[in-house]
Amino acid sequence: MVESESAVIELKDVEMTYENGTKAVRGISLRIRPGEFVFLVGPSGSGKSTIIKLLTGEVEPSVGRVRVNGFSTRNISERQIPLMRRTLGVIFQDFRLIDKKTVYDNLAFVMRAVGASARESRQRIPYVLELVGLEDKAHSYPNELSGGEQQRVAIARALVNNPDTIIADEPTGNLDPERSLELMDLLVKINELGTTMVVVTHEKDLVDRFGKRVITIDSGRVINDSVGRYVGGHIHG
């Protein structure tokens, strides 16, 4: 484990070919610095999902180097994968909440999974729920909440273990435009508190509205990396 200077995420000449021969990533290099807010955009099949899998250690690069919060995911040992994942918070489009657990228990469950005590959970969870505006929903079940609220719970869950970086995979995909905007505001607020944010999305309006760094991927390559508005062809979901 070697700290890469001033980059929390670094991909260097990364190529990824699946076992069935599909070449999903073709020589990508990029660096994301601590505290940055980055949109990762691109059409379906462009390689965005593979990049997320590379960052979370679900797959290893075929060629090149991936570093996440100081961990190199190439040849990473089985023991180090959980340690690397503890530095990340992941938000999914379909929320992935456990329906039979309350909001509080959904959060306590992931704290417990990394070794926190019930006491630590009691101290941390109310703070995080307040941050996402759900302090009065602690004892509700996910199916009693709206889509926007469920995604806020998912954000709280990603935040609760205090990760260095949050990766959000199409977090607004199941929300209406108004809820999407609220949610993105929340992610920006969390980013301003110091957490690095990587948001995968295909919503051009949202990307343009926030004026953050935008990395566009197409056919497994970075075709644009600039700050401000989305530049390039039309983005398809």
Added chain:
Amino acid sequence: MGKHNFGYFVHEGLSNMFSHGFMSFAAIGITVACLLIMGTFSLVAVNANALLADLEQENEILAFIEEDCTDQQIKALEKTLGAVPNVTSVTFISREEAMEKFLEDYPDEEYFKDLDPEILRDRFSLKIDDLELISQTVEQVRNTQGIGGINAYEDVAGGFITVRNVASVVCIALIAILFIVSLFIISNTIRLTTFDRREEIAIMRMVGATNGFIRWPFVYEGFLLGLLGSTIAFFLQWMLYEAVSKGVSTNDALQLIDVVPFQQLWKPVALTFGCAGILIGVGGSLSAIRKYLQV
């Protein structure tokens, strides 16, 4: 394992067990059935062995002494035979004693009463330790100077040994098959639990839970299923054994069979059932959870 995690693992294991009540019931039922069948065959084998050991005790070789041996030579011969490997005891029987025994066996045959003991020979009754070595022992005794002949039921001994060996092989094969069946069923039961919780497992992995943390609740579930199954099986086995023992002892045709009392067997039975049940439970759960821990 953190100190505050132990209670959590046990709680999760227990709640898994109750939330899949029917499958848990099925898994315990199958474990009980398999252990009972394994136990019954093993106990039959134990009793068959005990019976054979008794027969070994009763199995005697008669070694006839040559007519021209003096009393001193007979005494020396007794010592020589006592030193033959596998011979546990040597008893001298005079021709008069042999005749008395013969007449005792045929009390109603009047015409035997006038027989002269001189028609019989003095002999030694030899007891042996291991029936499987009877052929070698008989050969050594036959070659001893002063022994004029031998009477040994080698074929009968061979038959006993064959019965015991076949019983042992059948017993071991059945135990192995039933063990694998139990392991498979418990594994499938826990696989259903894990399938039901695959989303939780995926989230735990994504937030950085270690494989051990994910695995332990399932291991406890398997442990509890196995332990419960073996406890129930033990008491059922006890009841069954006592019922069969009672049946054997009151049956006129089976009175010659001495059933080993359960009081002599309960400790090894409890230990074996406990270990087998826990092994089946824990082994089954480890096999079920394995595929969810690979990425």
